[in-house]
Amino acid sequence: MGKISNFLKQVVSEMRKVSWPKRKELTRYTIVVLVTVIFMAVYFGITDLGISKLMDWYVSF
Structure with a gap:
């Protein structure tokens, strides 16, 4: 369970660094x-x- 919470904390940290478009x-x-x-x-x-x-033209020819 510790690995999942650590991963989610890192995700939140990285998302704060993102430069979102205006x-x-x-x-x-x-x-x-x-x-x-x-x-x-x-x-x-x-x-x-x-x-x-x-x-269609080729087949009917």
Whole structure:
């Protein structure tokens, strides 16, 4: 039990050293991540649709 409590004390100590982002930085980072995810989803969706249409055309040929 002593090892667990020692570990948790060390975790708390290290978490106090962390430099947390300010609200403005967090908002900016969140927007960047969301825009990137949306862009990648659209890109892969269009790519998948194109490959599907190409395969449909090839199979029907």
